[in-house]
Amino acid sequence: MFTNIPRYVEREIEEIQKLTLPIMKKTRKYSFLAILIIPISIVNLLSLIFFTPWSQEMFISTLIFAVVGALGFAFQKEVRYSAKEIHKVSIAYMKERVEKSRVLDRHRQHHYIELLSTHPTRTLNTFQQFLEEENRQIGL
Template sequence: MNFYRVEQMPGFIKTEMQKIQKAVQPFMKKTVIYRFLAIPLAAFSLFNLAAFLFHASADRESLISAGIFALLAALGLAFFKEAGYQHKQIQKTVHIYMLNRIKKSEILSEERKSSYARQIKEEPFAMRSFVEFLTEEDRRKKMY
């Protein structure tokens, strides 16, 4: 979610986006940390492991070093995979938040709420439908 674009949105949308950001903040923090650790660790280890393969000395010290670099590369790749899992959790949390927010609406009819819920379930990037929902809800709120 582009923070610059959120700042340009109307207040009622900005408020909901801030609530979403607050809900996913723990996952975002973990994702950033895991990726920050994964990329340099895996790259450094794989580079050194490749260098050991080209030198191909079979003494005990080289094998231990190669084993350590292989272990560090595996750890880096595991961090990268965990970052991907955390990213999926972010998407799931946002999705659940949007669906719950639609269900809580007391302004729109059940038919409109189910229509928006269906759109959000079907679309991979459902933010557009959620913004449409918030806009319609705000418009109807102002009518009453």
């Protein structure tokens, strides 16, 4: 995913991945199920409704496919929730890591924590900037 990143940044990303791995595994399973179940249930529901004469069996089949489709949409909603959870865990780790820095002063730590909080779409870039600054300070 990343190319030409320093080893110290790579180690921190690996730590974040270790924390989020259980959530990501569950998310992949639910995503696969949702992608599989939703189209199948929609196609079958449409074919039952528009191309099958009304009968007792059709009603039961329609009900079954509607429940399966609802289950697929529930999986999809869980995937969205899990993605938010992964983001929260990642940001919490980043903030904790910034707070634990013994190299940067409190003002710089607060600056990075503020950036992580206010710019959620740029968290990885902000965290990498923090790590680079910390590494420069260590090297001095």
